[in-house]
Amino acid sequence: MDKIYIKNIKIPGKHGVYSFEKKKNEIFELDIIMFVPLKKAGVSDDLKDTVNYVEVVDLVNEIFKKEDRNLIEAVAESICSTLLDSYPVDKVKLKIRKPHAPINANLDTVQVSIVRSK
Numbered sequence: 001m002d003k004i005y006i007k008n009i010k011i012p013g014k015h016g017v018y019s020f021e022k023k024k025n026e027i028f029e030l031d032i033i034m035f036v037p038l039k040k041a042g043v044s045d046d047l048k049d050t051v052n053y054v055e056v057v058d059l060v061n062e063i064f065k066k067e068d069r070n071l072i073e074a075v076a077e078s079i080c081s082t083l084l085d086s087y088p089v090d091k092v093k094l095k096i097r098k099p100h101a102p103i104n105a106n107l108d109t110v111q112v113s114i115v116r117s118k
């Protein structure tokens with residue numbers, strides 16, 4: 001299956017279970033893989049035959065900022081279900097990283113990764 005990758009989108013958000021996390025935007029990082037047939041677009045060279053990356057990034061930004069959630073898992077579910085409903089994609093893999101997670105440990109990031117299909 002063909003894939004479209006959009007890597008390391010940086011989006012400010014206030015997602016987290018603690019009240020202090022909801023007071024200040026922090027940067028989250030997202031990777032999206034959309035499984036979509038690309039042969040028609042490759043032959044036609046026409047944007048209407050593929051998924052418009054600009055639209056996807058705009059939509060993901062809108063969903064991410066729409067509501068402050070407790071869990072990035074909940075944000076991930078919203079993003080995947082919307083992408084599957086809005087575009088001719090068969091499957092979506094999404095990773096959301098929270099490098100500023102309030103954990104008392106020496107770590108690079110916390111990440112959730114989900115896969116959803118039609």
